[in-house]
Amino acid sequence: MQGLGLVKSLAERERELAEKLEEAKKNAEAKLAEAKAEAERVLREAEEEVARLAQEYEEQLQAEISRIEEEARKKAEAEAEKLISAAEPKLDQAVSLVLEEVLP
Numbered sequence: 001m002q003g004l005g006l007v008k009s010l011a012e013r014e015r016e017l018a019e020k021l022e023e024a025k026k027n028a029e030a031k032l033a034e035a036k037a038e039a040e041r042v043l044r045e046a047e048e049e050v051a052r053l054a055q056e057y058e059e060q061l062q063a064e065i066s067r068i069e070e071e072a073r074k075k076a077e078a079e080a081e082k083l084i085s086a087a088e089p090k091l092d093q094a095v096s097l098v099l100e101e102v103l104p
Helices: 001-103
Strands: none
Touching: none
């Protein structure tokens, strides 16, 4: 009879351990799901930050390009004005020479 009690006791202990194992498994799955959700959140935030920084960089780059283009345009206009100013007196002289050669 004592053997039957031992078997019952072992069976009860096995059932308790199986319940604890199942509970531990559920807890582990819950923690895993929680960790996965947190990882996805962190990844999403990182991707958003990368996109924000890329947009910011693009805006800064466009502003710098515009500044350089404007500076180059102003330099080109100044150089053109300088050339025109230098050529105007010579133009009058050239017209006079051509007129002298063409007209009697």
